[in-house]
Amino acid sequence: MAERSFAKEVQKLKQGEGETFTGEGILAITKALLENGVGYVGGYQGSPISHLMDVLADAQEILGELGVHFEASASEATATAMLAASVHYPIRGAVTYKSVVGTNVASDALSNLASGGVTGGALIIVGEDYGEGSSIMQERTYAFAMKSQVWMLDPRPNLPSIVDAVGKGFEMSEISNTPVMLQVGIRSCHVHGHFTASDNKRPAMTVTDALENPKRKLDRIVLPPATYIHEAEKLTKRKPAAEKFIVDQGINERFGNPAGKVGLIVQGGTYNTVIRALNRLDLADIYGDTDIDMLVLNCVYPLVDQQILDFCDGKDAVLIVEEGHPNYIEQQIAHMLYKQGKAVKLEGKGMLPMGGEYTGQVMVDGLGAFFAEHAADLLPVAKVATNEEPVEIPDLSQTLPARPPGFCTGCPERPIFAATKLVEEDLGEHHISSDIGCHLFSIMPPFDLGATTMGYGLGPASAAAFHNENKGGRRSISFVGDGGFWHNGLTSSVGNAVFNKSDNVIVIVDNFYSAATGGQDILSSRADNKTKQTQNSIVTAVKGMGVKWVRQIDRTYDVTKVRDTLKEALTTEEEGPKVIVASSECMLNKQRRVKPEMAKAAKDGKRVVRPRFGVDEDVCTGDHACMRLSGCPSLSVKDTGDPLRDDPVAAIDQTCVGCGNCGEVADAAVLCPSFYQAEIVSNPSESEKRRASRSRRIISWLQTRRDAKRIAFA
Amino acid sequence: MNMHSKPIVARRSPGPDGEKIITLAALAVGGQGGGVLTNWIVAVAEANGYRAQSTSVAGVAQRTGATIYYVEMCRDTGRMPVFALSPAIGDVDIMIASELMEGGRAIMRGFVTPGRTTMIASTHRIPAVSEKVAPGDGRANGPEVIEAMGIAADHVVAFDMETIAKKAGSVISSSLLGGLAGSGALPFPKESYEEVIRASGRGVEASLRAFNAAYDVAQGKTEAPVLEEAPKAPVPVLHVPEKLKKKWAALEARLTALPAEVQDMAGLGLKKVVDYQDVAYGAQYLDMVDKAVALDAAPYDLSINAAKYCARALCYDDIPRVADIKTRATRYERVKGEVVVKDDQVLMLTEYFHPRFEEFTTTLPRGLGRWVQKRKGFEAWYEKRFDKGRRIRTDSVPGFLSLWVMSSLRPIRRRLLRHESEMAHVDAWFATALEVAKTDRKLAAEVLANYRLIKGYSDTHARGLSKFAKVMGALDMLKGRDDAADWMRRLRTAALDDVKGEKLDGALDTVRSFAA
Known part of the structure; x- marks a missing residue:
């Protein structure tokens, strides 16, 4: 999965009885699952629980040895529905997702699971993203536990307590026939500490065993009249059993x-x-x-x-x-x-x-x-009493610039929003619906694009009400990422738009990964993945849903093309939703993949070209129009030190990855000719070197000839 | 929300054996390696017989936002202390900030407490987007933050650790660790830090260099790299061919006749103008400066502004100018240095050009240019055929030659359409300034400084011109007022502050209200 290796963490999962495990909270939970004989694990990635998913994805070998099935679920609803394996079979299962957003998505399955109850221990690990630094709306998962009557553990935030809660959670689930939520706060997930490990345990019954010996019990299926029995059971049997367990085991x-x-x-x-x-x-x-x-x-x-x-x-x-x-x-x-x-x-x-x-x-x-x-x-x-006289500390609130998160250096999504800005300069402002994902940074400066975000994969759905009575009138633009598209967007957003004959424009931002959660592979990822089927086309899926007007852009850095395509989508007479799939690889993941490859190739004496951008500071006039269409961390301002100039000029630092956005934007927006692209060729061929030196000689001659006749800076 | 008007000031109390919990927070900009730094600190603490715990909120850490890391440690007495998971206001012993404004943010968040907190901050800047997008200079006030550190912290170790790291070929986490070790805020020997860096296994030598350099600065053993307000550019050197030496000497002689206060700026301006065009252009420039001087008196602010902005006005950015800059020998060498090209590597250079119909026609001789501008059919043909981005390889002979030819238009620049319109504009502006100078020298100096508003190319340039016109339009309302110069400056600042011109419109409304 992704381009990152978790080989080091996987080794920790192999630790046995008495060894001291060192690592962060979420990894301790992962280890605890294996120590407690879990039979299957699923989940949907998202901070703060992504690490659990990533490590297990790289741990196929030990999971295989133990007979544990792991899969990356399509959504939190899928993950929770997966726990159905513990309904009739005494198999311990665990799923994980970010809460409260994940629990919202999961809630249909959660209600059904909770109604029939479970035989095997069913553990739902929710990473509660609440408080300072959270990236989601501030709500509590607690309400779900109450309404569905599932139990909720919230252990003290140290590794031994958290690990203990995993085992106790399984037992409690089995004793009370109820799924149990294990809530871990964002800081607990990332807390580094130690605990004493135990041996990993093979599940008493594996999912293979269950498949070979199918079982069903009618009274566990969520259909009347069983549903009435389930409700009574919750109150008279399951809850009292849980309460007894809490007291007997000294959980509190x-x-x-x-x-x-x-x-x-x-x-x-x-x-x-x-x-x-x-x-x-x-x-x-x-x-x-x-x-x-x-x-x-x-x-x-x-x-x-x-x-x-x-x-x-x-x-x-x-x-x-x-x-x-x-x-x-x-x-x-x-x-x-x-x-x-x-x-x-x-x-x-x-x-x-x-x-x-x-x-x-x-x-x-x-x-x-x-x-x-x-x-x-x-x-x-x-x-x-407040008896210390406070020292007057200067108020810096007017001085400090806000530092909201933004697109990484070289991000392929930046040019999409630069192009959208350019379209708006031409056609005026539009209603823009945003979605969850890195692309949501478009709502921040310098782009300031996007009016709402309603949930994962729901960007286009949240534009559903905007039906324009004027045929040639303005359309809404909505964005959805490839992650959101496969999670929910294909049906809820695209299918809905087709069915309801929406005329609006949908941009699917495809960066080859679920990038915001750490670069996990998804259905349309381009990499080969041993345990997943990747390379499923978004365009084909969209067409299959019935969209007639689809455009694929294979290089988002082509700002002119993105701009023109978007313009066409907003003005074409073709009816139905207009879908643009804008694809380029997440630069963060790409660099992780390409950098070592390039370094190795250069070392092996192969020809390697490293692109970078630069600014001619004599040409730059310091108006910063380029930055108003970029926000790239590597494109910044610097003083010239020239007393004749007042304003700082644009400068590109060493972190530039040469994505090309600067030049493309300057070109599409007709900004200024100060950008140049430098390509540094390591291990050039002999003929290339000869050609270069010949060109240099001719150019030099021209330069000398000109300089002989004029006064110029040396 | 809370019932207290003032927060309770409460200090941690030590353990039975006098052991104390040490709290350390690190504020970093995403991607700066805050995770590496905290791992090192935990390892150093554990190596010294301490128990330690670290936490972070890493959600958007990689994506340029501000991120906080937190470490607690305590001498091991056999029991596990209850460590907190996040820094608390007034309860941080050591605050590490990996950028100047983040240091300021730590202060604002209450994590820097007088009499308690050791502040270890790198004073370099990573401008936030809001600072970069202003059409003028939108950067935050750094010295104010440094001053606040001195007040808020018990002990300050602040210097440019980014530069130290870069010089050592390493990253800032190494020099921050050096700053921490050198500050003496933790009771651990220097060797234990070095051991931990060695054990980390990657880029060890460079990390140790950066660590040691920062350690020495923090200890006061070596000077910190000087934090200059603005870097001083080296005084440009002109290459004067033998044939032109006499003419140039005559111009230089004219400089010495100027008041001493004006000479520096006029000297720079003269060089710029001559480099831009020729000796005659330099004489034209000095004529303008002379006119300002004639109306001026000490301290010659008007003349200094004339020297500065006339040079800029005369050196407008046209196609021959850009082509000239891009084809100079010095430029090629500078780029090589900037993008780091080694001797055995080859550099390919691509320039991004997008000449529109306007640029094309104004680069033609006056009559021809005007004639072409009127041909709508030709314009449509041009736009269809040529109005698009061009990539020109200036490391190759054909690409270089195409720019070199354009730069060769320089000798006939005075006959081009662009020159005519530029000079009309410059003459009107300069005449206005001189006229104003007769009654209000301060205001005239501001009128000259308004040329700062004109910059950029194509649309940006047009926007600059319209802002300039708007600001200059207020002149009649301001003339005769005591604070006219001040208001003119304020209008200009407002125009430079935002793109849409809303601030400028607001300021203009105010001017109108008191003029009415």
Whole structure:
């Protein structure tokens, strides 16, 4: 898969009993799956869980030895539906995706899976992308657990706890016949630490065994009247079994002094931040030893009423530390306490912010406020008042430029949006629907293109309402990536547009990979892949869907061609959706592939051409029009040092990969002639060298002749 | 959202044996190798008997956005401390910023605390897109950030670590590690850092060079590379053929007659103009400067601006000019250096040209050019046949020759259509400035500086001209006011700030409102 090798990580998956595993959280989970006899693994890549998928994709050999089936699912719905293998068969299965977006896509399958329940342990590892640095909308997966009645683990964020949660999750799933979600935050996924490994285990039953011995049980199939039985089972059998497991196994942990008059109920995932805040308030040491009574919920759903009530018993006040909104846990606990007529003061949101990540200072402030109000005697005097006079630090907010993410150096998507800008200069502004993927960076400067993004593969679908009554009127433009196209776009976007006779324009940005999630292969990838069937044409698929007007552009850097094609699509009289497939390889992946190849070829004495762009600073006038159509990291500004000039000129640095965008844009937009392309030939042939030196001599002669007659800079 | 007006200032307390958790955050621009740096730091800590943990939010790390890495470490006493997963406001011991503005961002985010934080920052700049797209100079104010570091941090180690890394043939993660080691903020010996770099196995020698160079600067053993406000270009040297030496000497003699304040700029301007055209053009230039001087007095700001902007106005960018620059011997050598061509390699050079009908006709002699401009049929034919991008290989004889021929139009430039329109424009502008100078020298200096607005080629050039016209249009409203010069400058700045001209329109509205 992709052009990256995870051979090093794969070696870690082979570690056995007693060895110390070192690595990041998501890799620890991958190892834990194998240690717990998982029979099959699926999922859809996305930060922060991509690494799990990537490593398993490279680990075919050990997966084969163990009899574990792994596949990269077409979508999160596919992944979740895959867990159907654990419905009738006692096989442990795990799937993974980014949440909450992935869970949204998965929710149809999740409801069906949860209704019938499972026989084998079914684990859904959700990478919860919430808080600072998140790339998606801020929602909680928790609601899905509640509505579908599946259980949710949220272990303390250290490797041993996370690894333990994998095994416990499988057991809990089997005991309660319910799929279990293992929620890991983005920082937990990327946390580097250690744990003691165990031997990998072959599954007791493999998927091959199951296929050879098919089984079905009518009462597990989601059809009335079984569905009514399923609902009753959830309430009377499965949930009580889960609650018993939680208590028996000590899933939730108690720290501190149980006699304390105040207490904290915290989600496992927030434990480290809570302890740090307590430490900063002088209420805990650096190892987490504290007198403050704490109930750490490593399982956040379901909550065990009795456990919570016991904890609250005899306390004056309890603070719920629950990140995200709505405050589902707090509401449930309030409900328990109220029903039991308890008088303990319940605090949570309000003392802590309603939304947003509970970062260090937020936690210190929230806990500080809680103790100040309910147990002021616990707080050292110094911590109650804000007694340090703050130093006035200059406000830099007007100085610092924002640094939003953008297209990489040489990105093939940049010229597509440069061309779109040029089309808009000609035909005016259009309604543009964007999609999820790297191409979404078009909404940022310098392009500032795109009005909405509605979900993966839904770019064109989100333009569905825009039907123009005027035949020759303006059309909408929508973008979808190749990843989104295969995930959902083919039917939801393209099929829908065909069926409903949409006249709008759809641009499919094809960069040969699911690039934004780390360069995984997809159906239309051009590389040969031993375990996947790649090289399936997007154009053929689109035509198969019934699109009549399709244009394929094989080199997106041809800005003039992209511009003219887009213009044609916006003005043609042909009816139905106009689809442009704009294809060029993701430069990040291409460089990973090509760079070592080129270096090797050059070393072996083969002829290698390395392209680069440059700017003649005497020709550049410093108006920066080129950058308004580019935003390439390697194209920047620099001072000339010439007192006759005021403004910095354009300059291209060493990171340039020579993609050609600069020259093409200057050409298509008729900007200026300051760009040049330099091609450096290593190991040129003898005749090439001779030709070059002959040309140099003639050119030199011309130059000398001219210079003899004029005053010029030497 | 929170009930507190001020955040609680709370410090970490040490463990039973006095062991302390050290917190270290690194703010980097995507693609700078922040991951490599944090892995090294963790390895150094573990090699010194510390426990360590690192985290990152790497979602868009590769894609040029700002990314934060976080490391905690603590002397190993046999138990695992509870490490936090993200930096907290007021709780960072060591802040590493791999770019100047990211250092500023760390301060704004509250990660740099007086009396606590050691700030290790590279002072080089990677301009953000918003800084690059301004038609003028949109770059952020660097010295302000450096000053803020001095106030916010307990200890500052700030110098250009990017240049150090590049000189060593390495990348910035190596020099940042050197800065960290040299700062003494971590209780680890230098050798342990070097061991870790050696163990990493790739590009070891270059990494060690960069590490050591940065270490020495951080220790104060060597000078940091000087951060210049603006690099000084070497004073250009003119090659004067024997036959022209006398004429050139006469021009140089005229320079010495100018007031001392004006001589530097006029000297540069004169060289530029003569290089652009010929000795007679230089004399024409000095005539203009003389006229400004005649109306000026110390400190001669008007004359300095005249010297600067007349040189620019006279050296407009036309096809012979571009062709000339692209076919010079010095240019070929410069490109070779820029793109790094070794002796056994061959360089191929492709120029991107797109001459439109306008450029073609204005490069014709006046009469012919005007006649052709009126032939609509010819224009249509030209556009169909020639109005497209051309790639010209200037390393090959045919490609070079085609540009060389165009550059040979220089001697007849004065007869070309473009020259006529340019000179009409320049004359009107300069006459206006001189007229204004009789009553308001400061304003006249600003009028001269407005030439800065004219730049670019084709559409961009046209946009520049229209902005110039707009700004100059405000002159009548401003004349006679005490703050006229100031407003003229503000209008120009507004015009340079954004492309669409909205800021300029706003500023013009203000001018109109007080003129009414």
